[in-house]
Amino acid sequence: MISPFLILFISSFICSCGQTPERYNFDFEHYFIFSIGEIDFYAQLALSKTEVQEGLMYRKSLDENHGMLFAFNKPSRVSFWMKNVSLPLDIGYFDSKGRLIEQYVLYPYDESPVFSKSDDIQFVLEMERGWFQKNKLYSGEMLDIEKVRASVYLRQSKGP
Template sequence: MWRYSRLNHLVSLLLVLLVATGSHGRQALVTANGSVLELPRDQSPITFETTRLRIHAAAGGSHELLVEVAGSTIQHQRGLMYRTAMPENSGMLFIFSHDHTSGFWMYRTHLPLSIAYIASDRCIADIRDMFPCSEGPVSLCQREAVAYRPAQPYRYALEVVQGYFSHRGIQVGDCLEWD
């Protein structure tokens, strides 16, 4: 089992590094969790480790996702920028060293997303739907886009395809586990 898991992880990392020429001067990549990333030629790919994450919903059942883990400042800044497709059972888990109250915004993010802000006890403190802000300079996006701020402090954040939480009855108070 360990060998298969390790081999699967290595193959996934190789997929991230496989660069194909895309249209409009972009590089088309497939990430470790199956997302499609179309980077402008002036941007370099950033690799993320993946982990399995399970959400235990009080409304019934548990839900497993394969998520990319953003733990560094550079990974936090890139997040899900430039993604043009993402499998429904995947996402990105942001891990911070201390609690935050600042919001997320969607600069150069092409997909509508839902975000769960997760407290240090790994239970969901807030959920928000977020909408793309994919074109224009940073200042325009920051001015016109909503900063998606949580109602409570959080230590982690999980971004998934918009509607993932609501379609599964996942709500504030539900807890998560991951390695």
């Protein structure tokens, strides 16, 4: 005799076959975990034109080891400024392979653009002032772009 539990288990297994896994639409407020070398950090992912333009504007604080990662569709020369940003920040410019190639200090409310020297910038990371130095992250360090790609996919996926 087959137990009712076994029948329930088998029927639920059969019913679940062929279903696609759920995907979620992570919004702009979600923090993803990323890494540069052995250093893990949390960042919101700015993808749309509006998200990139708004960035960290009007924030009163950042949690330790938290920031914002800007991911662009293709590499280019970029510039960032600190309009309506009250926090002292550091910014890192990464090339299309995820290599950190430039770092700058950003000053609160400074509307002077900070241009990249390179025209191969695809990722930009803003973190609290001193974060790169504290973590000994210098030019040549690698951002794990597979984690970035996976996070971009999650941000762009539609919910169930």
